[in-house]
Amino acid sequence: MGIFGKKDSGVKPPVVQAPAAVKAAPKSSQRNTTLETTYVGKNLTIKGTISGEGNIIILGSFEGKFDLKGRLKIAQGARIKGNVRATDIYVNGNVEGGIAGTEKVQLDNSARIKGGIMTPVISILEGAMFDGEIKMSDKTAQAPKPASPGPTQPPPDSADPNKKETVL
Amino acid sequence: MERGKATGSTSLLSKKVKIEGEIQGNEDLHVEGHFKGSIKITGDIFIGPTGIVEADIEADNIIVQGQISGNVLARKQLQLQSSGRLLGDCSALTIDIKEGALFEGRSKMIRSSAESAGAKPGVK
Numbered sequence: 001m002g003i004f005g006k007k008d009s010g011v012k013p014p015v016v017q018a019p020a021a022v023k024a025a026p027k028s029s030q031r032n033t034t035l036e037t038t039y040v041g042k043n044l045t046i047k048g049t050i051s052g053e054g055n056i057i058i059l060g061s062f063e064g065k066f067d068l069k070g071r072l073k074i075a076q077g078a079r080i081k082g083n084v085r086a087t088d089i090y091v092n093g094n095v096e097g098g099i100a101g102t103e104k105v106q107l108d109n110s111a112r113i114k115g116g117i118m119t120p121v122i123s124i125l126e127g128a129m130f131d132g133e134i135k136m137s138d139k140t141a142q143a144p145k146p147a148s149p150g151p152t153q154p155p156p157d158s159a160d161p162n163k164k165e166t167v168l
Numbered sequence: 169m170e171r172g173k174a175t176g177s178t179s180l181l182s183k184k185v186k187i188e189g190e191i192q193g194n195e196d197l198h199v200e201g202h203f204k205g206s207i208k209i210t211g212d213i214f215i216g217p218t219g220i221v222e223a224d225i226e227a228d229n230i231i232v233q234g235q236i237s238g239n240v241l242a243r244k245q246l247q248l249q250s251s252g253r254l255l256g257d258c259s260a261l262t263i264d265i266k267e268g269a270l271f272e273g274r275s276k277m278i279r280s281s282a283e284s285a286g287a288k289p290g291v292k
Binding site: 036038044051053060 | 178187191193
């Protein structure tokens, strides 16, 4: 009767493990990203200069100069007076002054702009109001400064001698 | 992280951002970055461990884990936590300084929050 000894060895119980730990993970990382984003609330007024890196969301009012490496979001109802410069600018509020986006500028449908825009990529949605002029900068060119029409040529020493100069 | 109030929003100045100028308004403020100028808000201000504030501050509750250089007026409470540093004078209704905190300056207690409306931290 030894034949029956190994009879039940072929059946494996299905291993079902619920991924219980998965859900907890995103929450903590979300908290980190919220601490990275500067947030100016509706009831806050800032006058002066904002500079640095990171993302900024503005719902309140700001007067002054803005120089940011990162994404700037000007929300509906926000009021900005002054020159604004960032990598990526999304506007759905009021801006009076120059806007310079080194990557792109987006105007959403309740944006109200008075002033110039300088960017390589622009998007304007229906409903946006824009009084002023747009200057499309070259995407490869490094961060053209608003209101400084000086030549942006690099010093001749730094140029590669083997590189052919292209003259248009 | 504990917040003083559940209602209203909290504005945040994050780590790598620097603001020079003045902030006014009616809101809570959380500073992890660098601020220079003056702050006058109706609401609480929380200066996180990486926050550096070179400013005169007027707010309801002021909680400091970072660093302040300037005069401070807390209409309610000034709380210097163990990593907090305050170089400057303070006026507050109540004051709470934890062991390890650094405070150099004068301290003046205000008697009621009504009085604080006119009171100024010892400037000049």
